[in-house]
Amino acid sequence: MTLLDTAYWLTQFLLALGVLCAVYRVYKGPSVLDRVISVDVILIIVGSVMLVEMAYHGSTDYILFVLVTAVIGFLGAVAIARYVAVRQPDAQDRARRAQVEAETLAGAPASEPETPESPLGAGAQPHGGTLINDESTSWFAALARSGFVPSRKRDRPAEVQPDKDSDPGAEERPEPGDPR
Amino acid sequence: MTIDSILDGIAALFMVIGGLMSLAAGLGLVRFPDLHSRMHAATKPQVLGLLMLVLAAALMWRSWPWVVIALLAWGLMILTAPVSAHVVGRAGYRTKHMRADLLAEDELATAVDRLSRQRGVRREVKDD
Numbered sequence: 001m002t003l004l005d006t007a008y009w010l011t012q013f014l015l016a017l018g019v020l021c022a023v024y025r026v027y028k029g030p031s032v033l034d035r036v037i038s039v040d041v042i043l044i045i046v047g048s049v050m051l052v053e054m055a056y057h058g059s060t061d062y063i064l065f066v067l068v069t070a071v072i073g074f075l076g077a078v079a080i081a082r083y084v085a086v087r088q089p090d091a092q093d094r095a096r097r098a099q100v101e102a103e104t105l106a107g108a109p110a111s112e113p114e115t116p117e118s119p120l121g122a123g124a125q126p127h128g129g130t131l132i133n134d135e136s137t138s139w140f141a142a143l144a145r146s147g148f149v150p151s152r153k154r155d156r157p158a159e160v161q162p163d164k165d166s167d168p169g170a171e172e173r174p175e176p177g178d179p180r
Numbered sequence: 181m182t183i184d185s186i187l188d189g190i191a192a193l194f195m196v197i198g199g200l201m202s203l204a205a206g207l208g209l210v211r212f213p214d215l216h217s218r219m220h221a222a223t224k225p226q227v228l229g230l231l232m233l234v235l236a237a238a239l240m241w242r243s244w245p246w247v248v249i250a251l252l253a254w255g256l257m258i259l260t261a262p263v264s265a266h267v268v269g270r271a272g273y274r275t276k277h278m279r280a281d282l283l284a285e286d287e288l289a290t291a292v293d294r295l296s297r298q299r300g301v302r303r304e305v306k307d308d
Contacts, residue, residue, distance in 0.1 A: 004191070008192075014200055021207055022209050025218070033268055051230070052198070070260065073264070078263065082267065
């Protein structure tokens with residue numbers, strides 16, 4: 001029985017370390033998607049803690065909560081990822097990324113998820129990336145809802161950054177304009 | 181050395197392996213550089229870690245109906261983890277939450293570029 005005790009406490013310690021790392025990533029994560037997967041990991045580890053507890057005490061009290069935890073993690077990840085792709089967090093991302101960039105101007109930005117140079121070689125400035133994000137995601141969000149395509153597409157880059165959408169606007173702006 | 185002690189030992193081993201999986205996920209979340217590599221680390225406790233803990237619990241319970249229910253929880257995780265990983269990874273790629281300089285090859289970029297040249301198709305990451 002002492003072996004099982006040792007394994008129990010060792011496992012709880014390891015799970016606690018995993019949760020702490022995930023909480024650190026939730027706090028530090030540069031984007032919302034990092035936080036989403038970290039919260040997903042936290043939920044899974046909470047379910048794991050309940051499983052270990054049940055295995056140690058030989059009870060089956062929390063098995064329903066393990067089920068619910070799995071479902072909640074899935075639904076939360078999907079919903080938040082969809083919501084990220086649609087509209088809001090890019091504004092937060094811009095602010096956060098500007099802050100991170102201002103902080104780490106001296107050193108190499110280690111955890112910056114943005115592409116310094118893009119594979120297709122167009123000019124992707126450190127802030128241009130988020131602008132293109134915002135534009136592309138709002139584009140297919142606008143396609144998802146039917147009627148709002150041209151107005152949303154026009155409004156979005158004008159309020160985001162007026163100087164940036166002059167470059168992509170030459171070939172992107174006629175696209176939503178054509179069907180209307 | 182009865183059968184109970186052997187089962188307890190196996191369950192203890194499975195428990196520790198499950199804990200190590202979650203520790204690996206935490207370390208990967210902290211150490212890895214961008215979203216998609218962090219997703220790679222984050223799926224470790226989802227599948228293998230949870231399977232190990234479910235098996236440990238099943239070995240400790242020694243009753244078949246609860247084993248079925250625990251495996252149902254694990255199967256639900258198996259079914260939903262690819263979907264959520266797909267959605268998160270897709271959103272991460274579309275919104276450039278990845279570091280393209282870390283990729284050995286980005287095969288999706290050519291497809292995305294080719295698709296986004298057709299009009300009427302939803303706009304992809306790279307058009308300008």
